Amino acid sequence: MWKEALVLCQLLTLGRPLWAQEDPATAAVTPQDCNLECVRQGGPGCEYCRITRADVEKTLGFRSIEAFGSCVPWPCFELLGEEDPEVCQHYVHAPNDVTVEVLHDQNPKSDTIVVSWKPSYYGIAFLRGFQVSLQALGGSYVACQLFLFHRNLSLPASHAERVYKSDPFPGLSLGSQYAVTVMALPVPEQWERFYHSKIFSTRSCAEKNGLEKCKKDWYPEHIELQQKGTDIIVTFNLAPPSLDIRGYFSLCYAKGMKKYMDIKPNPTKNKTHHSYQLHGLQEGTNYTCEIAADLVDAVRKKFSVRVIHLQQEAALPLTTRPSLALMIPLGLALVAMFVILLAVLTRRRPNLWMKKLEIKPDIIEQHQERSTQQEVMSLPSNRLTPPRLLICYCSRDGPAHVRAVMQLGAFLQQHMATQVCLDLWDSLSLAEEGTMGWHCRRIRESDFVLVICSRGLRSQPSHPDPEGDEEEADEELGWGSNTSSSAAAAAIPLIGEEVGRAKARGQDLSKYMAAVFEYSEETDIPAELGLVAHYTLTRDLPLLFSHLHGVALHRPGGYLKIEHISEEGFTKLPAGAALQWAICEAGMVLREKEHHSVEGGD
The missing domain is CATH 2.60.40.10 (Immunoglobulins)
Known part of the structure; x- marks a missing residue:
């Protein structure tokens, strides 16, 4: 008996280290308060550190953009690569299971969220940290957080089940869409799987505070x-x-x-x-x-x-109502007349059939056309992923025009089953790759490219001045001169070359499209895009949907009707109403500029 007890005691003693290893692996890891110097030296207590903007400015010697916080391009090489450059030269796969959690926030006008994720076991031994960025879809809000491990830390593959968390992101507008991107560090130059993006929506005011408190x-x-x-x-x-x-x-x-x-x-x-x-x-x-x-x-x-038709029958006086004695003979007379009429119709039945044969064929065809017009086509379900659309534009027409472009991108993403790529939504990659590099890669990866043409694009010089109107428009939108919000002029020659090459080879030109808002003109479309499809928005939203998804709007015996992209139906949606208002506002601003220019010329 004592031998069995001794064996059981030894097994329990050997099992304790295993239990001790499982608990921290499954617990969520939150950032620590430790400076960058501790991270670089590899001291204790610096396993998972939040890097502040002050630490980055002190180490690198320059001030980063306010919106990007402590995030800088290639943070591993800049912050950890001086002592040992080989630390930042390994591949690390993108994180998994990125989730967004809404925290309790007493502010009735905003939400606060925290992001959590799990690291991938591919390259986890060389993982140096994470960079979490948050961007507003259809807006200019950007926030970024940087978290680093100390240089001597090497995680085993079993730690891929650990959950890492970011710091809270406060002040997010209610009822808005955001894109959160979690990036694994280091980031080698030619590697496309180092980040994971997720689009989420904050709660509406009614969901958070109740309908009676939300105007x-x-x-x-x-x-x-x-x-x-x-x-x-x-x-x-x-x-x-x-x-x-x-x-x-x-x-x-x-x-x-x-x-x-x-x-x-x-x-x-x-x-x-x-x-x-x-x-x-x-x-x-x-x-x-x-x-x-x-x-x-x-x-x-x-x-x-x-409106129901109301039949108002005047009530007869009691003295004028027919009596029952008069109603019985009248009823018998009606029955006799009905019998006689039925006999006459029975004899004339062959003649009636002959007359039915004399119906004109065109009447039957019109009836069939009216009935077939009510058939509705269904969209093909064989497409696994939404089409990827790159939108190019020019900001020389001012911030109102840029807002209209952003609202168009938000509407296409939300209600037209399209994955939209816009430079204002990917400013971090734009800063890392450069304007031309970013657009070249996006043109190559996208299924479709839509160029929003305007008067500013038509008058754009071949080499835009970085200190000209574009910088002023960017500053009005809150971006500053370090972030490019317009590269359509730079992308036009690239697109023109692709269109010309495809035309010469007899290839399909459907990848490229040109569009103008209702306040612009067809003459604003450059000559390089003369061979591609042209659309006027928002009037041609159904045609654009047909182009993106490869479905016909009309066919013999049927038609395609989607309520929220029709000329009248899209304004019923909040995103559609916002798009219409942005286009109207941009048109008013443009007309006001023309009026002032005419007065100045006089």
């Missing part, structure tokens, strides 16, 4: 309809007084007709509900109506309206 997300929840004659009385609940919403609007449409109405409730009469009348609606027609607060990009509440 932008509020919409009427309770709507009641009542018909009075041919008019419809609509009653809806008003916004809380704390939101300070004083005006509303209603929009009804059917069969190409639209009815718009401004609504100005009187808060002194009723603070909770308001009623208004819809006039001039056609009987028997189904209307789709929307009601929303009179705010930019407000959420709209939809409801259906149908």
